[in-house]
Amino acid sequence: MDPASGVIVAQTAAGTSVVLGLMRCGRIWLCPVCAASIRHKRAEEITTAVVEWIKKGGTAYLVTFTARHGHTHRLADLMDALQGTRKTADAPRRPGAYQRLITGGTWAGRRATDGHRAADREGIRDRIGYVGMIRATEVTVGQINGWHPHIHAIVLVGGRTEGERAEKHVVETFEPTAASLEEWHGHWRSVWTGALRKVNPDFMPDQKHGVDFKRLKTERDANDLAEYIAKSQDGKTPALELARADLKTAAHGNVMPFQLLGRIGDLTGGMTEDDAAGVGSLEWNLAKWHEYERATKGRRAIEWTRYLRQMLGLDGGDTEADDLDLLLAADADGGELRAGVAVTEDGWHAVTRRALDLEATQAAEGKDGNTDPAAVGDRIREVLALADAADTVVVLTSAEVAEAYAAMLDALALRREEAAARRRRETEADSQDDDADTRQERAARHLARLGTGPSKH
Structure with missing residues (x-):
C-alpha cells in the first residue's frame, strides 16, 4: 500500500496474526482471498439495508431468476442473455432479460401528452x-447440464x-395489495421468459421455475442474517444467498467456480482424480475455468439500483474501486496489536518470491504461548532468513x-476521503448531465406545442 513503509506482520490480542500494508487485487470473480473479504462486507451491507427497510415499514423479497441451459451452451451467451452484453468498440451494449424487467410502460407507467404522469397511467x-x-449473479457448472448462471x-x-436521481428519497411506506403483488409476480415471470425466448428459445424456462419469489416477513428475518453471515457455510439466507457465493457448494453434481480452481490445484499438485475434491479431469476443469474467466470479465458480481444506498442512508458504492476500499477497511479491522515486525518492501518481495508469506504470518501467531515482542520477532526473522531477508526486519514493541x-x-x-470525493464528483457530474437532458426535453416539448420543432431540411 505504501512502498516507503513496507508491511507490518503482527500478532493480535487474540493470538492471531495479521499482515498490514498490502494492496489486494480486488477480483471478486477470480480471487478466493479477495472474494471472501469483499463478499463478507457486501453481505453485511445487504443485511443492514434489509433491516433498515423493514424497520421503515417496507417489504422485501428474495427473487431468483434462472434460465434453461445445457452442456453445449457457452457461459458468455448465457450471461449476455441474463445480464446483457458489454459495450465494445464495435457494438453498443444490449440489455438482457434483467434490464427488461424494469423497463416498458406496463412496469413504469405511461406519461400523458404533456409529459406529466397521470394518476390513471x-x-x-x-x-x-x-x-x-440489490442484484447478485452466481455461476455453477456441471458435466451433464453445463453452465448454470x-x-x-x-x-x-x-x-x-x-425527487429524481440524486435527490430521490422515501417519503412513506405502505403495504402493497395482494392484487398488485400478484400482478407484479406475473408480469416479471412473463417478461423474463419472453426476453430469454427472444435471445434463444433454448434458454427459455417455464414461468413457474424461471422466477421464484420469497418474502421476508419480519425484521427478525433480516436481523437473523447477521448470525448466518458469521456462521453459515452454505448460504441459505437472503443476504448470504446474495453475496457469499465464495462459501457455497453447488447441488445436483454441479460445482462452484472456486471448486474448479481447488481441483486444478489438487490435480496439478499430484493428487489423483479419485482423491481430489470436485469432478472431472484436469483438462475439463482448466477449460471451464478459462471460459469462466473470459465470460465474467468486466461484469459486476453484486450491484445495487442507482441511488438506493442514499435512500436507505448508506454510504459506499459497488464499483471495483469501492471493492478495493472495502478490502482496505477490512485490513484495518485487525483489532488490538501487541507484537510484531516491520518488513521493508524489498524484504517482503523476497518472502513472497519464495512463497514464505504464509509461514511468516503463522510465525506471528501465539501458538506456543510466548507473546513477547522479541520472541515473536525471532520467529518471524527465522522464516525471513530462509529468503535471505532477515536483515529487512525491525522488531516492534506493542507501542x-x-x-x-x-x-x-x-x-x-x-x-477513503479521496474515494468519497471521487464519488461526489461523479454524482455531481451525473446530476448536471440529467439537468441538461431535462432542459433539452422541456425545450423540445415547448417547440412541439408551438409547432416550430426542428426543421427536417
Missing part, C-alpha cells in the same frame, strides 16, 4: 411501491418516493506496532 412499479433492488435479487417494495498501525490508518483514511 401508473405502472406496476407505482402500485407495489418499488424502491430498488442465475441471479439472486433482494427487491424492496412498499415505498413512496419523491511501536500501534504507532506504525496508526500511520497506516491515517493513509487509509486519506484514501
